[in-house]
Amino acid sequence: MRLALYAPQLGYYQNERVKIGKNGDFYTSSAAADAFGAVWANAFYRMFQEQQLPFVLCEIGAGDGRFAKSVLQEWEAKGYPNMEYIVVESSPYHAGKIKDKLSEDRFIHYFSLEDMKAEYPFFQGILFANELLDAMPVHVVKQEKTGMTEIMVSMDVTGNLVEQEQPLVNAELGAWIAEHLGGLSIGQTIEVPLAMTHWLNDLYGWVENGAVVLVDYGYTREEWDMPHLLNGSLRGYFRHQQINDPLKFPGEMDLTSHVHWDSVKTIGEIAGFRADGFQKQTDFLLENGILDHLRDTGSQDPFSPVHKKNRAIRSLIMENSISSYFQVLIQKKDGCR
Incomplete structure (x- = not known):
């Protein structure tokens, strides 16, 4: 999974293929409606105020930059104080798209996460990641009657990739399952997100004062x-x-696999x-005023910009x-106000 997604030049997120939107493989909430970013802009402002944080927002895994652009547009429209917006994106393809969208914005910085940590040894502000955790590599473990096995990837004599079970020998996987799930039922297959666990431990240790906001499924x-998750959640979108x-x-x-x-x-x-706070995204958007972004159409033309915007909001x-x-x-x- 790590190779398929992140291998230099060949991995899905490293190559030049269009990924998001009509001509890609999937939609994101920010691609569905610009109002998604506008709602978050106002929510971020309240969080900065309530926690008395410096106005530093870091978006990790920023995709094509559409979310950042809509946040900054709403931020400027509301006349909020200057904010330092930091974009972290590992995909060269998406990094190029981000710079195309945000090249004229004054308060944007582009970093790899490693470079950002060097620049900001102890982070203060808000970290935001939308649909990032689900794309982190996972191990796949199955509980058989005779014990747990790990489902590995091999190649058959014709050169096709195939799954191959072998007895579980990675003690870290067994320990993760015991700690976070308490065990598996016979026949159950599940994804174990060791990469996510290591990444989060590193991220949390870096934040000195602030908030981490994660949006995902x-x-x-x-x-x-x-019962319908007996075989796990790992799948592809093409x-x-x-x-x-x-x-x-x-x-x-x-x-992608679902987040634990x-x-x-x-x-x-x-x-x-x-x-x-932990809630469905629908409830979050409604509670944070997405309906306020609906506009009177004033036109019977269903293809007018206002009609399109209203439909996009309703689609969310x-x-x-x-x-x-x-x-x-x-x-x-802990310790934030």
């Missing part, structure tokens, strides 16, 4: 035991089609963060919309 520990075989189209297909939300909370708590909050599958987790460093 995932399940609670109780939900992971539901040209807006869900692909259940993660070995198809390597390097050409997005790979209770584990994220636990990892944060151990690092001194408390969960200050209607039943079974993209937002109904996402959750918002806000974590604050």
